[in-house]
Amino acid sequence: MKNVFLIGFMGVGKTTFGKKLAAALGLEFVDMDEAIELMEKKTVSEIFESMGEARFRELEQHWLKNFEQHGKLVATGGGAPCFGNALELMNDKGITIYLQRPAAELTHRLFHAQKKRPLLKDRSKDELLAYVSDVLRQRELFYEQADIILDRNQQTVEQAKKSLSTLKKK
Numbered sequence: 001m002k003n004v005f006l007i008g009f010m011g012v013g014k015t016t017f018g019k020k021l022a023a024a025l026g027l028e029f030v031d032m033d034e035a036i037e038l039m040e041k042k043t044v045s046e047i048f049e050s051m052g053e054a055r056f057r058e059l060e061q062h063w064l065k066n067f068e069q070h071g072k073l074v075a076t077g078g079g080a081p082c083f084g085n086a087l088e089l090m091n092d093k094g095i096t097i098y099l100q101r102p103a104a105e106l107t108h109r110l111f112h113a114q115k116k117r118p119l120l121k122d123r124s125k126d127e128l129l130a131y132v133s134d135v136l137r138q139r140e141l142f143y144e145q146a147d148i149i150l151d152r153n154q155q156t157v158e159q160a161k162k163s164l165s166t167l168k169k170k
């Protein structure tokens with residue numbers, strides 16, 4: 001298998017599930033945000049603060065365009081597939097899996113994890129729910145173009161393996 005790209009909203013569990021799935025598939029786990037932080041020698045928050053979101057999106061695209069590795073499972077940033085031709089690049093370089101969860105559940109999971117996420121900082125729970133619902137609606141247009149979609153009840157290693165095995169594209 002070339003690569004697997006896990007896509008989905010912030011807080012859906014791309015890192016936690018990604019690490020488990022990578023181990024089960026014998027792939028090496030890569031965290032895209034961490035790779036960009038290493039490349040820029042700045043945290044994602046620092047990049048947003050000093051260079052703005054538009055520059056961060058350019059960095060995501062640049063990283064993906066230059067990604068020539070194989071046998072990796074990449075946990076992508078929540079916005080990564082929704083800008084430029086990033087999703088096309090991912091679909092080209094591997095298999096994309098969308099981890100789906102309802103906005104209310106994402107909000108609950110994110111409420112205590114806003115600090116390292118510059119887009120969420122300092123929002124009350126109501127504001128966060130409005131933001132997540134709105135942005136999720138826009139992003140699903142991209143997320144739903146993934147090769148495989150796993151809803152909240154299907155996010156198990158067994159189900160992911162089953163979906164991968166029935167997928168024609170390899």
Ligand code: S3P
Binds near residue numbers: 079
């Ligand atoms: C973002 C998600 C973050 C990170 C950045 C922007 C987004 O990644 O890339 O803060 O636009 O949804 P996670 O999904 O890993 O939190």
